[in-house]
Every structure is written in structure tokens, then in C-alpha cells.
Amino acid sequence: MKSDTPADGKVQAAGRPRDPRIDAAILRAAADLLAEVGYSNLTMAAVAERAGTTKTALYRRWSSKAELVHEAAFPAAPTALTTPAGDIAADVRAMIGAARDTFTTPVVRAALPGLIADVAADPALNARVMERFVDLFGAVRTRLADAVARGEVHADVDPDRLIEVIGGATMLGLLLRGRSLDDEWVEQTSAIVTRGVVA
Known part of the structure; x- marks a missing residue:
């Protein structure tokens, strides 16, 4: 059986496009809760409630709390050095x-x-x-x-x-x-x- 989990570990239902507004709300909720309650007390249910969505929506995008937290904590992975080359x-x-x-x-x-x-x-x-x-x-x-x-x-x-x-x-x-x-x-x-x- 073919898995619907892509290489980045994020799960997405077939034929259902991702809504960037939901993504943003989930990441914002996760970041806010992390600062408030810490990693060990953070739950996917609490993130879903804060974001106004469901746990299913979270797991459709991130396969685990750790992956969600990683993207919430590091929302934009660095892609290049911005200093001029040569030094x-x-x-x-x-x-x-x-x-x-x-x-x-x-x-x-x-x-x-x-x-x-x-x-x-x-x-x-x-x-x-x-x-x-x-x-x-x-x-x-x-x-x-x-x-x-x-x-x-x-x-x-x-x-x-x-x-x-x-x-x-x-x-x-x-x-x-x-x-x-x-x-x-x-x-x-x-x-x-x-x-x-x-x-």
C-alpha cells in the first residue's frame, strides 16, 4: 500500500489542496503555546483548539508533534549566506x-x-x-x-x-x-x- 506521507514527512489527503491560512494559524498557535507552556506540555489537541481547527487537520500536515514544533520554531530554514562572497x-x-x-x-x-x-x-x-x-x-x-x-x-x-x-x-x-x-x-x-x- 502506497503511503500518502511525502518525503518531508507531512501528510496530505489526496486531492485536497493545502489551505495556507490553516497552515499559518496552526504554526502561530504552536509557537504561542510553546512560549506559554513549553514543549513537554504542548499537545496537538491544544494546538488544534488554539488554531480553530481539528487534530485531523494537524496530522494531515505534520506526522508528529516534533515535526510541527520544528517548523513552528524554525519557520524559514536558512537557504543561503547573505554576506557578500569573498570574506x-x-x-x-x-x-x-x-x-x-x-x-x-x-x-x-x-x-x-x-x-x-x-x-x-x-x-x-x-x-x-x-x-x-x-x-x-x-x-x-x-x-x-x-x-x-x-x-x-x-x-x-x-x-x-x-x-x-x-x-x-x-x-x-x-x-x-x-x-x-x-x-x-x-x-x-x-x-x-x-x-x-x-x-
Whole structure:
């Protein structure tokens, strides 16, 4: 039997077009509830009630709470670096600043602990969630390849590890420092990533 679940994990009834107004209402309701009650207390029923729709409508679009929460917390997956090409230090600084800005929002702060646990426990869900960042990963690879060609970056720098270093530093910084990831933190972290720690 053929599944009606597309590659992105969102379920949609055959022949029934998605209503973007319902999508927007559901995502807005999920984001508001996340900030109010947190991830563990969020239920699909509560989201449906807040959005003025049904649980069936939610599950037609998202196969699980984790997938709904991911899209509510990260409504627009980054698709490219917006800084001008040709300066890898500026690229790194922009990536760290963007990570800081994203992870310090109330919705992401409320969603992240539970979301990480659920995604870690479900490899298929993890794969679907990570698909939303394919374009960003591609943009980072392109920028690093260009920087290597200019002699600006070591050829053995792995773009995936760079993304992990930036994301990991940001999340741990939030855990240790709370909300105080200011511009000085961005500059200092950028300097460590781009220059290293060896004199």
C-alpha cells in the first residue's frame, strides 16, 4: 500500500489542496503555546483548539508533534549566506550571529530541549528535519570551497563540522550564560573559530 506521507514527512489527503491560512494559524498557535507552556506540555489537541481547527487537520500536515514544533520554531530554514562572497571571516561571523539570533527567541528556547530528545530518538524524523537545512549546508560548502581556492581556509576543513561547531557553541553558550549572548560574544566566538587558539 502506497503511503500518502511525502518525503518531508507531512501528510496530505489526496486531492485536497493545502489551505495556507490553516497552515499559518496552526504554526502561530504552536509557537504561542510553546512560549506559554513549553514543549513537554504542548499537545496537538491544544494546538488544534488554539488554531480553530481539528487534530485531523494537524496530522494531515505534520506526522508528529516534533515535526510541527520544528517548523513552528524554525519557520524559514536558512537557504543561503547573505554576506557578500569573498570574506570567510565575515561568513563565520554572520553564521554565528544568525545562530545566536535564532536560538535566543522564546519559541526556540522553549522547544529545543524536548525537540532534541524526540529527534535523537527517531532517526527517520531526524532525517526529515535535517532536510530543511540542505540549502544552508550547500551554501556553507560553496563558501568554504571558494575560500579554500583563495588560500583563505585549510583544505581539510569540513563544512559540516563547521556548522556543528557554530551550532554547538551557541547552544552551550545559552545553557551556561542564559540570554546574555551579546555582540561581544559573537565577535569573540567568531575570532576563535576563524583564528583558532594556537599562537
